[in-house]
Amino acid sequence: MLSMLRVKYFQFLEHWHQDGFLSACCFTLYHQDEEVPVVKDLTVLPPMKDPEDGLVFIEVTPESFSPQTIKYPLRSRQERVELYFQKGYRGLAMVRDGKAVGDLWYVCREIARTPELHPDLLRFKIDLADKEVYMFDMHVGAEQRGGGLATFLLSSALHHLNDRGYQKAFGYYSAKNIPALWVHRLLGYQELPHLIMRRFFLYRTAQIKD
Ligand SMILES: CC(C)(COP(=O)(O)OP(=O)(O)OC[C@H]1O[C@@H](n2cnc3c(N)ncnc32)[C@H](O)[C@@H]1OP(=O)(O)O)[C@@H](O)C(=O)NCCC(=O)NCCS
Numbered sequence: 577m578l579s580m581l582r583v584k585y586f587q588f589l590e591h592w593h594q595d596g597f598l599s600a601c602c603f604t605l606y607h608q609d610e611e612v613p614v615v616k617d618l619t620v621l622p623p624m625k626d627p628e629d630g631l632v633f634i635e636v637t638p639e640s641f642s643p644q645t646i647k648y649p650l651r652s653r654q655e656r657v658e659l660y661f662q663k664g665y666r667g668l669a670m671v672r673d674g675k676a677v678g679d680l681w682y683v684c685r686e687i688a689r690t691p692e693l694h695p696d697l698l699r700f701k702i703d704l705a706d707k708e709v710y711m712f713d714m715h716v717g718a719e720q721r722g723g724g725l726a727t728f729l730l731s732s733a734l735h736h737l738n739d740r741g742y743q744k745a746f747g748y749y750s751a752k753n754i755p756a757l758w759v760h761r762l763l764g765y766q767e768l769p770h771l772i773m774r775r776f777f778l779y780r781t782a783q784i785k786d
Pocket of ligand 1: 713714715716717720721722723724725726727728748749750753754755756758759762
């Protein structure tokens with residue numbers, strides 16, 4: 577619980593820094609969003625582009641990670657690494673000169689350490705089977721955005737997971753997040769029924785959109 581509150585605290589500071597104090601307070605206390613759960617068949621993947629020079633794709637595990645070797649662009653993302661390892665989640669990241677310029681996380685039945693696997697799955701009513709993964713928290717550093725890095729990151733992640741034997745990947749994005757919508761569409765994800773999510777501080781409700 578304490579590590580989660582630390583992550584929320586740094587998210588609040590980052591939001592404040594970017595959009596102002598009032599916006600950060602409002603977002604922390606109440607947020608409403610149209611969520612678009614999506615699914616991708618990993619046996620049918622578009623070919624991958626070549627990586628840019630100096631960009632390395634890695635899996636982030638408790639065995640491979642140390643804060644000295646991989647720096648995340650935001651404090652909230654650095655802080656959540658240990659929290660996510662405790663839950664059994666694994667990270668995938670594009671690293672340049674020791675900095676994670678883009679990263680995302682995934683969970684599946686075999687590695688999860690909580691019975692619910694991930695709280696999003698309850699909300700979306702997704703029951704992960706063997707060989708299926710849930711991917712979440714994709715992030716590209718603000719100064720790196722708009723150059724196609726997200727497509728490369730997500731595509732590399734899908735190929736990596738398919739190479740490991742996974743056949744289906746679930747995820748979600750916010751309907752108003754246009755770059756996220758495009759990156760999923762370009763990679764051939766299928767949309768599932770949309771949800772209207774309401775969050776009151778840490779408590780969430782969700783209902784299928786009419
Ligand atoms: C969502 C996020 C990862 C996208 O990263 P990005 O670097 O801005 O996205 P990209 O430049 O790689 O764009 C993705 C693709 O969508 C396309 N695209 C983006 N906006 C588009 C638009 N309005 N119309 C058509 N295509 C568009 C891009 O051309 C690119 O395709 P390409 O690789 O074939 O050129 C990034 O904005 C981010 O980290 N946001 C904060 C965290 C977040 O919202 N995460 C979402 C989790 S699902």
